[in-house]
Amino acid sequence: MSRDPRAYRNLKELAREEFVLPGTALCAGCGGLEALRLVAKVLGDRVVYVNAAGCFTMLAVFPYTPFRGSWLYTTMASAPAGAQGIRDALDVLVARGRLGPDEDVEVVVVAGDGATYDMGLSATSGAVWRGLDFWYLCYDNESYGNTGVQMSSATPYAARTETTPVTGRTPHGMDRRRKDLFEIWRAHRPGYLATVSPRYPLDLARKVEKAKSVRGPKLFLAAAPCPTGWEFDPATTFHVARLQVETGLFPLKEAAADGPVTHTYVPRARRPVEEYLRAQGRFRHLFEPARQEAVIARIQADVDAYWARAGGSESAAPRGAGTEEPR
Amino acid sequence: MTAPPAMLTGNAAAAWGARLADVDYVPAFPITPQTEIVEQLARWSAAGEIAARVVTLDSEHSMLTAAGAAAATGARVFTATSSQGLLYGLELLYTVAGWRVPLVLVNVSRGVASPITLEPDHDDVLAARDAGWLQIHAETCQEVVDSVLLAYRVAEDPRVRLPAIVNLDGFTLSFTREPVELPAAAVAAAYLGPYAPRHTAIRAGRPMAQGVAVLGGAAYSYFRYQMHLAAENALAVHEEAAAAFAGLTGRRYGLVDGYRLEDAELVLVMSNSFATKGRAAVDRARVDGVPLGLLRLRVLRPFPRDAIRRALAGRQAVAVLDQNLSVGAGGITVTEIAHALYAEPARPRLLAYVGGLGGKEIGEAEFRRIVHDLRTAAATGEVPAPRLLFTEAEAAQVGALLRLAGKAAAS
Numbered sequence: 001m002s003r004d005p006r007a008y009r010n011l012k013e014l015a016r017e018e019f020v021l022p023g024t025a026l027c028a029g030c031g032g033l034e035a036l037r038l039v040a041k042v043l044g045d046r047v048v049y050v051n052a053a054g055c056f057t058m059l060a061v062f063p064y065t066p067f068r069g070s071w072l073y074t075t076m077a078s079a080p081a082g083a084q085g086i087r088d089a090l091d092v093l094v095a096r097g098r099l100g101p102d103e104d105v106e107v108v109v110v111a112g113d114g115a116t117y118d119m120g121l122s123a124t125s126g127a128v129w130r131g132l133d134f135w136y137l138c139y140d141n142e143s144y145g146n147t148g149v150q151m152s153s154a155t156p157y158a159a160r161t162e163t164t165p166v167t168g169r170t171p172h173g174m175d176r177r178r179k180d181l182f183e184i185w186r187a188h189r190p191g192y193l194a195t196v197s198p199r200y201p202l203d204l205a206r207k208v209e210k211a212k213s214v215r216g217p218k219l220f221l222a223a224a225p226c227p228t229g230w231e232f233d234p235a236t237t238f239h240v241a242r243l244q245v246e247t248g249l250f251p252l253k254e255a256a257a258d259g260p261v262t263h264t265y266v267p268r269a270r271r272p273v274e275e276y277l278r279a280q281g282r283f284r285h286l287f288e289p290a291r292q293e294a295v296i297a298r299i300q301a302d303v304d305a306y307w308a309r310a311g312g313s314e315s316a317a318p319r320g321a322g323t324e325e326p327r
Numbered sequence: 328m329t330a331p332p333a334m335l336t337g338n339a340a341a342a343w344g345a346r347l348a349d350v351d352y353v354p355a356f357p358i359t360p361q362t363e364i365v366e367q368l369a370r371w372s373a374a375g376e377i378a379a380r381v382v383t384l385d386s387e388h389s390m391l392t393a394a395g396a397a398a399a400t401g402a403r404v405f406t407a408t409s410s411q412g413l414l415y416g417l418e419l420l421y422t423v424a425g426w427r428v429p430l431v432l433v434n435v436s437r438g439v440a441s442p443i444t445l446e447p448d449h450d451d452v453l454a455a456r457d458a459g460w461l462q463i464h465a466e467t468c469q470e471v472v473d474s475v476l477l478a479y480r481v482a483e484d485p486r487v488r489l490p491a492i493v494n495l496d497g498f499t500l501s502f503t504r505e506p507v508e509l510p511a512a513a514v515a516a517a518y519l520g521p522y523a524p525r526h527t528a529i530r531a532g533r534p535m536a537q538g539v540a541v542l543g544g545a546a547y548s549y550f551r552y553q554m555h556l557a558a559e560n561a562l563a564v565h566e567e568a569a570a571a572f573a574g575l576t577g578r579r580y581g582l583v584d585g586y587r588l589e590d591a592e593l594v595l596v597m598s599n600s601f602a603t604k605g606r607a608a609v610d611r612a613r614v615d616g617v618p619l620g621l622l623r624l625r626v627l628r629p630f631p632r633d634a635i636r637r638a639l640a641g642r643q644a645v646a647v648l649d650q651n652l653s654v655g656a657g658g659i660t661v662t663e664i665a666h667a668l669y670a671e672p673a674r675p676r677l678l679a680y681v682g683g684l685g686g687k688e689i690g691e692a693e694f695r696r697i698v699h700d701l702r703t704a705a706a707t708g709e710v711p712a713p714r715l716l717f718t719e720a721e722a723a724q725v726g727a728l729l730r731l732a733g734k735a736a737a738s
Contacts, residue, residue, distance in 0.1 A: 085396030
């Protein structure tokens with residue numbers, strides 16, 4: 001059942017019904033879980049989630065599941081191939097009359113950035129290239145979180161993780177920029193792709209609703225502020241999520257198969273990245289014991305350069321257009 | 328009921344097995360010497376001769392994930408691989424067995440790297456022996472097609488519900504044409520029935536969490552033990568399925584296969600296509616008056632301990648010829664056979680050989696040596712240390728290669 005994406009004008013338009021029930025073993029304040037909860041509010045319960053190893057694997061622990069739909073845990077590297085097998089099997093069973101079309105479900109991969117950016121890239125590339133009719137939700141907490149926060153290729157420059165430690169010889173922690181997964185995905189020309197943030201639920205809901213009418217790969221990269229790994233108070237997840245977008249570090253955008261990238265929310269005046277960095281323990285070394293001006297400046301310059309490009313060749317929505325105002 | 332024999336390669340026979348099983352889905356990935364199987368199925372699917380959807384994945388790891396997920400959704404699934412491909416997908420062999428999905432995989436045996444090679448031994452398929460899949464090893468092209476049908480029948484039985492591997496040797500069987508009687512489609516359909524699993528499904532209105540994590544050793548052990556007990560059930564289920572198959576086709580398959588065993592005092596134990604060479608060695612020995620017989624291992628998992636014990640107890644000496652090598656331990660099946668025989672009061676002398684690696688020939692001279700060792704063991708009780716078969720001619724051949732490579736000749 002799909003509705004006009006423009007119907008999501010305020011939070012009251014979101015389903016009150018919950019499709020991912022509370023009480024799981026995930027950390028308090030998990031931004032990724034909130035993104036999943038919001039996506040599920042739009043998708044409903046005619047869904048099978050196909051999971052890759054990561055934090056979300058702890059959602060369904062025998063004999064419990066928080067989902068009102070189905071769930072299949074696969075492996076770390078091959079959840080999109082699991083989606084392929086399920087989608088193909090459903091299609092064949094419907095075609096051969098062994099399954100009623102009313103019993104069909106949407107197939108949704110849920111995977112973290114470690115599985116998505118690194119090990120699962122081959123399986124994802126294959127599924128998207130084949131035009132598989134499926135959803136992909138990557139909860140991007142910018143590290144291997146479930147194993148205790150080690151660097152992934154989604155870890156941002158200058159973040160401290162357990163495997164990018166801050167030492168006298170490595171004062172900045174992570175020494176390279178994160179992979180641009182959105183552009184890697186986009187090069188495959190999926191039916192639809194978007195970034196979303198749990199702090200911007202209407203933007204998120206509109207995108208999921210819009211994607212419902214697309215047959216083919218529907219890829220979502222969700223910001224997933226992580227109190228445990230990023231080191232902030234779980235009560236402030238939405239504050240960090242908001243700064244991640246308002247500094248311009250996590251642009252909210254979308255694109256269809258051959259269309260341009262559209263920014264669905266453009267911060268009116270981008271906040272300095274320093275506000276975002278200071279809110280998290282993983283960047284504390286940039287300010288204590290001595291301020292690392294060059295590192296902070298490089299992060300700011302990267303953001304400025306991104307938005308300079310975005311205002312040029314790629315189209316941008318009118319400033320602040322059609323989105324919820326930050327609290 | 329049955330068409331006249333066709334001349335089919337082992338690979339074609341495997342593809343016919345999938346066709347006769349009326350499979351729904353074939354996730355695929357090419358690898359020598361298996362590739363012809365998925366090529367044939369892709370042609371049939373494209374032409375509309377079979378209902379199955381054939382999809383080429385990005386790797387065997389993905390292929391086996393798709394296979395398991397489709398089977399968990401409720402489709403009858405067939406797939407095939409070899410060697411490096413089986414190893415690349417090894418994580419999934421364990422994973423999908425735990426999903427209790429009865430799909431069938433044909434493995435076309437090929438030695439594993441390094442050094443990389445093409446011809447057969449069983450290090451690939453035996454690497455999967457602990458993964459929770461049933462394993463049937465075929466000697467002939469006829470046995471390949473029949474074993475695929477048998478494998479579905481056993482795997483899908485509610486007492487089993489485990490995936491199955493049917494193994495055939497690359498090159499020696501995969502590319503060799505033999506006369507094969509194909510069961511009529513209606514016979515195969517009646518034998519297997521429709522696949523409609525009750526225990527696994529992905530449906531709107533019937534939500535099910537599958538492959539979920541467990542915390543704690545008790546729950547983990549419970550599910551692992553369940554798999555083991557189900558695999559052991561497959562011994563009896565196989566006998567029922569084989570009897571029903573014999574009723575339809577006249578071809579009877581046991582857990583193990585004996586040749587001239589009735590009065591044999593000495594026994595060779597082999598598996599797969601090289602067992603045909605063993606049969607010839609038995610015939611030559613019999614001409615010389617040596618009471619030799621052959622036991623062919625056919626169902627490797629579940630391990631048919633009782634059938635092996637019954638076949639070998641009371642013999643004077645048994646030589647196990649492993650076409651595999653557990654580096655640092657030796658042959659793999661000989662240790663399992665020793666376990667089967669250990670409690671037997673009349674247990675035979677047990678001799679261990681490794682041969683046929685990477686398709687290396689096992690010639691008459693080597694069989695003569697094994698028969699000599701068996702007779703010595705029977706007469707004197709002396710059992711030689713485990714032997715790695717390698718002839719002087721082969722040593723000379725490799726010596727020439729080493730000299731070309733600028734290395735010292737083999738010692």
